[in-house]
Amino acid sequence: MRFMVFVKATKESESGALPKREMLSEMGKFNQQLIDAGILLDANGLQPTSKGARVTFNGSKRTVVDGPFTEAKELVAGYWIWQCKSLAEAIEWVKRCPNPHDGGGEIEIRQIFELTDFPEVPEEVKKMEQHFAATKK
Amino acid sequence: MFRIESPKLIAGLARITRDIGVAEELAQDALVAALEQWPRGGIPDRPGAWLMQAAKHRAIDFVRRGQLLERKHQQLGHELGAPADPAEALVEALDDELGDDLLRLIFTSCHPVLPPDARVALTLRLVGGLSTEEIARAFLVPVQTIQQRIVRAKKQLAEAHVPFEVPRGDDLAPRLASVLEVIYLVFNEGYSATTGDDWMRPELCEDALRLGRVLAGLAPGLAEIHGLVALMEIQASRLAARVGPNGEPILLLDQNRARWDRLLIRRGLESLARAQAIGGGVYTLQAAIAACHARADRPSDTDWHAIVALYGELARVAPSPIVELNRAVAVGMADGPAAGLAIADRLADALSAYYLFWSVRADFLAKLGRTAEARTELARAAELTTNARERQLLLERAAKL
Numbered sequence: 001m002r003f004m005v006f007v008k009a010t011k012e013s014e015s016g017a018l019p020k021r022e023m024l025s026e027m028g029k030f031n032q033q034l035i036d037a038g039i040l041l042d043a044n045g046l047q048p049t050s051k052g053a054r055v056t057f058n059g060s061k062r063t064v065v066d067g068p069f070t071e072a073k074e075l076v077a078g079y080w081i082w083q084c085k086s087l088a089e090a091i092e093w094v095k096r097c098p099n100p101h102d103g104g105g106e107i108e109i110r111q112i113f114e115l116t117d118f119p120e121v122p123e124e125v126k127k128m129e130q131h132f133a134a135t136k137k
Numbered sequence: 138m139f140r141i142e143s144p145k146l147i148a149g150l151a152r153i154t155r156d157i158g159v160a161e162e163l164a165q166d167a168l169v170a171a172l173e174q175w176p177r178g179g180i181p182d183r184p185g186a187w188l189m190q191a192a193k194h195r196a197i198d199f200v201r202r203g204q205l206l207e208r209k210h211q212q213l214g215h216e217l218g219a220p221a222d223p224a225e226a227l228v229e230a231l232d233d234e235l236g237d238d239l240l241r242l243i244f245t246s247c248h249p250v251l252p253p254d255a256r257v258a259l260t261l262r263l264v265g266g267l268s269t270e271e272i273a274r275a276f277l278v279p280v281q282t283i284q285q286r287i288v289r290a291k292k293q294l295a296e297a298h299v300p301f302e303v304p305r306g307d308d309l310a311p312r313l314a315s316v317l318e319v320i321y322l323v324f325n326e327g328y329s330a331t332t333g334d335d336w337m338r339p340e341l342c343e344d345a346l347r348l349g350r351v352l353a354g355l356a357p358g359l360a361e362i363h364g365l366v367a368l369m370e371i372q373a374s375r376l377a378a379r380v381g382p383n384g385e386p387i388l389l390l391d392q393n394r395a396r397w398d399r400l401l402i403r404r405g406l407e408s409l410a411r412a413q414a415i416g417g418g419v420y421t422l423q424a425a426i427a428a429c430h431a432r433a434d435r436p437s438d439t440d441w442h443a444i445v446a447l448y449g450e451l452a453r454v455a456p457s458p459i460v461e462l463n464r465a466v467a468v469g470m471a472d473g474p475a476a477g478l479a480i481a482d483r484l485a486d487a488l489s490a491y492y493l494f495w496s497v498r499a500d501f502l503a504k505l506g507r508t509a510e511a512r513t514e515l516a517r518a519a520e521l522t523t524n525a526r527e528r529q530l531l532l533e534r535a536a537k538l
Contacts, residue, residue: 001343037141038350042400081400083343085140092138115377115396116339130395130435 002041002112003082003090009075010101014048014068026098034082034093042081049075073106087111139168140266142185146192147263148238151301153196157245157263158291163199167192239264240303240355243348246290247316250297255290256319258283264351265344275341276326317365317420320348324369328376342373353408363412364421370405371427374398385526390436402431422451441471458487466497474504492521496531508538 013019019027034040046052049067056063069075077100084090090109097107143164150160167188181187246259261267261275269287273280304312327341349366356362378396381387409428412421426447433439448464461484469477478501481494488494495518502511515535519528 036351036354038347038354041404083347085343089138089140092141114339115398116380118377130393 001084001086002114003084003087004110004112005080005082005090005094006076006108006110007078007100008106008108009048009072009077010103010105011072012101013077014050014072014075016048016050020102023098023102027100030097033096034080037093039082039084039093040080041083043079045078046076048077081112138184142188143168143266144239144242144264145185146188148242149189150192150196151242151245152238153193154199155301156295157242157301158295159199161263161291163192163195166195237303239351241301243316243352243355244303244312245294245299245301247312247319248294248297248299249312249315250299251290251293253319253322255286255293256315257322258286259290260319260348261323261344262287265348267344275338275344313359313361316352317361320345320352321365321369321420323348324372328372339373339376342369342376345369346373357411358415360412360416361418361420363408363415364418364424367405367408367412367424368420368427370401370408371424371431374401374405374431385530389430394434397431405431419451419455422447422454426451439470441467445471458484459491462488462491462494462497466500469501469504474501477501478505490521492518492527492531494518495521499534503538511535512538 031040031043049069052067052069054065054067054069056065082090082093084093087109094107094109099105100107146164146167147157147160150163151157154160154163170191171184171188175181243260243264246263247256251259257276258272261272262269267275269280269283273283276283303309324342324345327338327343327345346366346369349362349369353362353366374397375389375392377398378392378394379387387393405424406428409421409424412424426444429440429444429447444467445464448460448467452460452464462481465477465480465484467477468480478498481498481501484494495514499511499514499518502508502514512535515531515538519531519535522528522531
């Protein structure tokens with residue numbers, strides 16, 4: 001099974017302040033544990049929402065809202081993709097993660113839908129998917 | 138949680154006890170102690186360290202009980218002088234890098250003295266942390282069968298006095314081949330399940346990938362480990378595209394490439410680059426061939442000449458009629474069906490009982506307009522395959538001609 005593991009943001013991470021060297025070192029060690037266990041598939045930090053945007057959909061209307069956004073703890077500051085045998089295992093690994101931010105924080109775990117969960121699709125959709133895949137690099 | 142910790146515990150203990158059966162028992166004892174004490178006192182901050190300490194205490198007791206003491210005392214003598222408590226000193230002296238112990242455990246559980254299915258069961262249990270139930274379910278055999286396999290395997294290792302170590306020098310290459318074979322066996326069982334109704338069991342592919350990645354982390358200097366991981370990542374990337382809505386298998390060139398997992402492809406290509414930077418070998422070459430397909434957004438983008446060259450290399454390094462047959466297919470795509478057929482024709486003696494041989498020939502014949510012959514050979518292929526879905530596919534192809 002695969003899981004996306006989100007690190008929620010805080011005021012500090014949203015301020016654009018870079019993490020302290022000690023935190024980076026601790027996190028680096030943790031990531032190495034994940035690699036050594038063969039479960040780390042991907043990992044990325046996300047820049048603060050001040051560099052991002054949202055697009056709201058309303059019927060055919062599209063509205064662009066520039067960041068920054070409020071409610072830091074609802075925002076995502078970074079994510080991993082892990083391969084684990086179960087949610088229980090993923091939770092166990094998250095517990096071993098060093099505190100992602102000074103003064104606490106939250107990490108959310110979500111299981112990824114596998115394409116094998118979805119059977120093959122009709123010809124028309126397939127052609128569309130293939131066209132899309134071929135045009136993106 | 139135990140799945141995470143037990144391979145490390147077993148590995149560390151095995152170095153002390155020199156017997157993976159005893160190591161496993163001591164690890165279990167430590168885990169049982171944790172189960173008893175943690176609900177009361179709370180889970181410790183560093184559970185791994187707690188478990189290792191608990192396991193070491195038990196190992197000290199075990200050693201004190203004298204089974205190993207005499208032998209080890211002599212060994213230790215010149216390493217540490219005269220320790221106050223030889224048992225404790227022994228255990229403390231073995232506080233080395235855990236990585237080495239895990240590597241030793243992998244090589245030991247994959248020792249060629251054991252039959253392949255025993256190696257698979259033992260490795261999945263001790264290194265993969267799978268329960269016997271999980272292994273039994275994965276291979277569609279009764280739990281007792283797996284349990285017996287594991288018990289027998291441990292006994293065989295003890296009777297053969299298999300040393301708990303990483304092989305060196307000339308021994309390394311064949312022993313590594315044995316390890317890679319075990320991992321790829323597990324992968325293939327998941328990728329193209331040989332028994333049961335499913336065509337694939339993706340969980341086994343994940344288990345194999347995980348074992349491969351762990352091994353790559355432990356022994357990063359060995360090219361073929363990265364080669365095998367690359368091959369598995371790229372093959373696994375196609376899992377969602379290989380089966381149709383009715384469970385029918387879909388050939389590579391007919392697959393919907395939008396369903397190929399880009400993350401796994403990226404990882405596979407990275408592993409391949411690592412392998413090629415160090416050296417290469419059979420798995421690396423196969424991974425390179427798989428990479429040619431992975432890089433093509435559409436079948437028509439496939440670099441067939443590169444694939445032909447790679448099969449040529451593979452044929453030199455590990456010649457076999459199957460490799461030659463695959464080379465014939467690639468040549469057929471690169472240089473036309475007549476060229477491919479010429480190569481396939483030379484394999485009739487070796488492969489006449491292999492259903493894919495006839496299927497490949499039929500494909501060439503059909504492209505050359507020799508439809509009647511193609512139909513005959515597809516029928517022949519259908520007779521020879523043991524997989525019901527494959528047979529159906531072949532008969533459908535024949536009908537469409």
